[in-house]
Amino acid sequence: MATAQPLVVAGEGTVFEEIRRVAAVVGCEFDHAPDLAAARGRWTRAPLVVLDEDLAADSPPMPARDNVVLVSKGTPDVETWRRAAALSARRVFSLPDDEADLTGAFADVTDAPADSPGPVIAFVGGRGGSGTSVLAAAVAVEADRTGPALLVDCDPLGGGLDLPLGLEDTKGLRWPEVRLSGRVSVPSLIASLPSRGKLPVLSCGRSGAGPTPRALSAVVAAGSRAGRTVVCDLPRHFDEGTVAVASAADLIVLVVPVEFRACMAAKQVLTHLRPHAERFAIVASGHPVDGVSAAQTAGLLGPPLIATVSPERRVAATVESGEFELPSKGSLVAAARAVLAELRPLPLAQAA
Known part of the structure; x- marks a missing residue:
């Protein structure tokens, strides 16, 4: 009918x-x-x-x-x-x-609302070079295997999240070309974006303006309203757009290299984010430096440690070539699954 x-x-x-x-x-x-x-x-x-x-x-x-x-x-x-x-x-x-x-x-x-809104996950690096964008892409790819998802690049200084996914030559709109007036229509937006398989990606460009706070809020809200898992890659600089996404996020994942200096930098990031969000988790990345373990890193910051990502040569090679591939095994996919599992509702006894 x-x-x-x-x-x-x-x-x-x-x-x-x-x-x-x-x-x-x-x-x-x-x-x-x-x-x-x-x-x-x-x-x-x-x-x-x-x-x-x-x-x-x-x-x-x-x-x-x-x-x-x-x-x-x-x-x-x-x-x-x-x-x-x-x-x-x-x-x-x-x-x-x-x-x-x-x-x-x-x-x-x-856009008839979905039976239940989709979760919003925001990723931010404890310091530069922490592998945040790769983990965000991995979570979006993994989420899209079982349901609709949307990957949103929130960092205009990051070079474009379409690059590691091999979408730089794929037709579709990037943030500089996206023009929003009020509320966003998800079908129209999705149809206008480049996609990796079924996963639509709203990337920043190599030039031009990044997303405005209002546009970010509208896109994130629309994706969630449509029942999509919305994965956001945040910049480390704090502006209205970062705050808008953080406020909408069901979970903020802080990606922190296992070293003391990175931990101190991450602590500053966390201090700025705490007034705007409730749920945080830590993913430790890289090899331990200065004798600091992943558990010690999380212990210094406070939020729970949910995964550790070690360097994987195969992943690094596919990211560099622009043909990102999420292996079926390894620490990266395990971390992606741990992040998605963290979004599941707590049992009533634990929630109480």
């Missing part, structure tokens, strides 16, 4: 063209009626009704229903709200000022 489409009631003209353009932004197809008489048979069946204010003047009685939006060409006045009330419209949007709100109304229909 076909899914019901929103109903747009508008005559040909500027308002209808504006509504059509906004719907296209989120990839929302709609049914069109030129007036209320033509809309009557479809009025109660549509999940959303978007009505041009001009057609609401002296309107015939229509069945009462929820989710009716009145679109005004100018600032709504008393007469506008009277017309809205007569047709059970609880929202009035003035274009172009309220374009983001109208976009969200269409997106609510296009």
Whole structure:
């Protein structure tokens, strides 16, 4: 059975063209009626009704229903709200000022929420060169084997997360080309991105602007709302975007080389992140230096140690060649699985 489409009631003209353009932004197809008489048979069946204010003047009685939006060409006045009330419209949007709100109304229909939201995992390095991006990519690849995932590059100074995945020549949008207006339509976004198999990757570019805090928040929220596991590779510098993702994360994984200096650097990172998140975990990377063990590293920082990643020549070779491959065995895939296992709900006795 076909899914019901929103109903747009508008005559040909500027308002209808504006509504059509906004719907296209989120990839929302709609049914069109030129007036209320033509809309009557479809009025109660549509999940959303978007009505041009001009057609609401002296309107015939229509069945009462929820989710009716009145679109005004100018600032709504008393007469506008009277017309809205007569047709059970609880929202009035003035274009172009309220374009983001109208976009969200269409997106609510296009992106029916998943049965349960997907988890958001953020990765940050205790210091540079800790292998954070490789682990983030590994977790995204592993998550995508059992369900939909989304890998989001949040570091505009990282050179682009598409490079180690071998996607640098694959067509699709990177952050400099992504233009967001209000809420994000997940199907439209996913269709526009390069993918590694089924895994879509939103990467920063080699030039151009990185993601804005608002855009990051919108993409992460949209991916989670659609039931995807959203994996975010954070920069070590703290800005509004880092805080926005950290605040949305269900788990922040701090990747720390097993050495005392890296541990002290990671402690500073953790201090900045603690006010914005609740759950943290440590993944130790590399070989022990200065006699510091992985357990000692985690002990100095506080969050639990959930995995240790040792250098793997095969992985390093595939990352360098841009043909990243996650082996079926080894410390990297074991760490990826440990991170995903950490997201499972705790038993009630432990949670208490």
